[in-house]
Amino acid sequence: MNANLNAQATRLEKQEQKLQSFTEQIADQEYGDFDDYNDYECQDQYDDDACMSEQASILSSAKKTPGGGIFSSLVNKFQQEDAVDSEVNDDLAHFVNMSFRSGLTEDKLSDIVKDIHRPQNCEALVKTRVNQGIWRLLKMHTQADDNRMQVIQDLIIKATSNLVKLIDKNADSLDPCDMDWSSNSIALLGQANKLINIRRQELHKSDLDPKYHYLASASLPFTDHLYGDDTDVNKNVKEINDLNKIGRNLGRGFPRGNYRGYASRRPHPYYRRGFRGRGRGRPDISAASKNVRMAPKK
Template structure:
């Protein structure tokens, strides 16, 4: 009897959830009713709690089924919504040329690109704020740019350098486009490592002069063309000429370490140079004579040097093999410039 009641409860609950009507069972006969009634005894009242437990379990199962059904319905609704959107997009009107109207996509892409470019512009402004960039001009031909970059980064081989320099000759009336040589009298006073360093600077100077010669010839050919091209060439010549002067000044400064302090004036950048680094020998002799005369005048004014005083840059320093206590009087000691190095006229 209890099992039948549970089954009846299941059918009624399913009907309530699904909305379906339970099929009607055939009406029991009077004999069946009497039999069922007679089968129920007072001692069977203990089956009531078991029936309640069955009913609770059935209700829990039905609740789970109901929840799963709701979730499934929501998924079906979402799929229907996506399908309707897809069908609506497929049914959009077409243009006259038979293509779909994709203005919406173009506008969206344009807006996205505008946002990205704006962000890049902001980042570039921040970069320019914290880092100083070199100001550059417009690009040149890629092949020419490659030649320039390769030459200034890697240079050329020694064989090609010698071959190029041999084929470049200065104009006859450009006497300044030659390497400056060290005056013979001063060259003898330089130490071997100083002479080696000077030879390296002289080689660099020779390459700069060869480039200057070609630039001069190029400007000569552009003399009748537009003034802008000539201005570029003449500016390059001026810069190359200044670089040549800077190298000559650097070479003089290099020699100072082997010369007596009082003769450092000869290395002054204000003194002109010719094809000889210190000017003509006559000019050098005159400058040396003036320096010696000024030193004699200074000694007379001071009353001569103190006993034990050395004219070197420090105690015991004597770069030219001078003996005694320095230049004490006329004709004493051997100065750095000898008469045979700079003959008198």
């Protein structure tokens, strides 16, 4: 009996040792090297249960540690961060961050802008103005909003002018990568300028007659004027008016009054038509009432 109990106790002790060894291997593979875990040693004054409890708490804290554990790959996969490139000079980065966060004062802005001029053959680098005929149709608050949009557009034009001159000056020394960055920057600025023009036209629609909303279509090209040259505007207006006349003339083929087979007058709700079929119709009550003698008063 004692021999069996001793053998069973020995087997349990070996199983506990194997379990502890297996737990340590799992910890090394999944949670990396942790100083608190690797340097941890069970002292003689603690019993086996206390030792296992503290080891479990260390492993549990390792799972919660950012950057470690089996869930670290999920964090890296679903974490939303902007894609970034290599770092630039610290002073340059500080200047960029300050400019895009704080902006410029009005005095500093006017000093910079007044000295920037477009190249002579870049006629597109100008602030887009509203055609005079359409400008007179806009309300005062719409004109004020459009002026604010023109200020933003003018800053894009000035920045693009400097960039174009910088590329032209250093074209021989630019490698293909530099040229690609520069040309993409000009293309993006040009797209921003186009989107501003489209937004300005959308703001004008509320003040224009709906039949002239076609003038604000994004498919129509703009020049130094928002709605194209005045000749183009006059041509488009004439075409719109001609189409409206044709539509009104076509509508005249459908008469609004009486025509054969249709009664335009709406019958009274209490009116009842007489019997129009064959046979006896309704008696004339009004005619019969004329032949009735009134009884003399007593």
